Each structure stands twice: as C-alpha cells, then as structure tokens.
Amino acid sequence: MDGTTLRASLATCTDYLDALPPDAWAADVPFMKQTVSGTVLHIAQCLLWYSVDLSAGPPELPTVELQVKTDVPPADALRTLTTAARLLAAAVDAATPDARGWHPAGLADASGFAAMGCDELLVHTGDIGTALGVPFQPPDALAAATLHRLFPWAPEVEPWPGLLWANDRMDLPDRPRPGRGWVWHCAPLSEWDGQVPVWAG
Numbered sequence: 001m002d003g004t005t006l007r008a009s010l011a012t013c014t015d016y017l018d019a020l021p022p023d024a025w026a027a028d029v030p031f032m033k034q035t036v037s038g039t040v041l042h043i044a045q046c047l048l049w050y051s052v053d054l055s056a057g058p059p060e061l062p063t064v065e066l067q068v069k070t071d072v073p074p075a076d077a078l079r080t081l082t083t084a085a086r087l088l089a090a091a092v093d094a095a096t097p098d099a100r101g102w103h104p105a106g107l108a109d110a111s112g113f114a115a116m117g118c119d120e121l122l123v124h125t126g127d128i129g130t131a132l133g134v135p136f137q138p139p140d141a142l143a144a145a146t147l148h149r150l151f152p153w154a155p156e157v158e159p160w161p162g163l164l165w166a167n168d169r170m171d172l173p174d175r176p177r178p179g180r181g182w183v184w185h186c187a188p189l190s191e192w193d194g195q196v197p198v199w200a201g
Helices: 001-016 021-027 037-056 074-094 111-133 140-150 159-166
Strands: none
Touching: 001 074, 001 111, 001 140, 021 037, 021 074, 037 074, 037 111, 037 159, 074 111, 111 140, 140 159
16 A cells, blocks of 8 residues: 555545535544544544654654644634644655554554554544435455554455444444454564464553
C-alpha cells in the first residue's frame, strides 16, 4: 500500500462526507463517543500523527503535540481531513524502503502507515454511516488491501465486512468480533509470526 491507495481512500470518504446535509455533522456517533464532525477531525489528527511518526523514524518523538481544533464548520473539517491525508500520502511516498516509524502497535513501515491511514478513513467513515443510517460502502479493492495488510490472520470473507470485523465493529457468521484486544500488524508483513496479536496497551 502506498500514497495512491491512501488518496483513493480519502476520495471515497470525502465523496461520502461531502454529500451529508449540514445538520448531520452535529449528530452523535455512539461508537466514537463524538459527533460526526468530531469523528472526522479525529481521523485527521491520527493521519497527522502518522505522518510525523513515519518521518521521525523508530524512536517515539516526545517533543511534538498535535491537536486539531474540534469546533469548526463542516467545510473546514473536510479541508483538515484532506490536508492530513495528503501529508501522510506524501510522507509514505517519500519514505525509503527501509524506513520505519514508531506506533504503539509496532514499528511500522511506509505501507503499514498507509494501511493504518486507510483503516482510519474507511472504518470511521463507516462508523458515521452506521450512526446516520446512511450506509457507507467503500470499493472492495480498498477494503481488501487494508484488511490483508493490517490483519493477515483475517478469514477469507467479503472485504468490507471482514475489515469491520477485524476492527471490532461486527460479528461474522460463526466468528465473534475480536473484542477490545484487537490490534493491527503494522510492521512489514514479512515480520508477522503467524499468531494473532492482542493489544497490550
């Protein structure tokens, strides 16, 4: 996964968000315990952090504090999201093959950061769709790429339900959701040990 995949996920999500009526942005998203606007800005803040973490290298960088304002109009929230995603895409595309960055789930490479960015975009936009009763359905190719990069242990199912399951959003037939211990594999796939990790943070 790379900046192209990230930009495609951004376009899919912003097309959906841009079509929402203005009053929808103040609606609650129960899973996130935030409004639609707050959820969009949460995604943006995550993507900004990922761009910093990838650029900073393996040690955690304790000197930077990133805080996105939350009380903004929908148009500014969308601009913030777009800017953050473009910055992460640029950082991913500029990274060398051996570049690694700190993340609580592990030392991610550029493809791991791209995939985490896509996961934030797609799954949280899905949270918004669930809250509003206006379903969000990303292209199978984007959901599949994100699922297979971050959750190599996921069962062979339809990509979007599989990605929602892996992120603890839904059950699958004969397979309960992972629970609060779910976690990404954001390090290179070659380093996956074949076990299903459990979040230790």
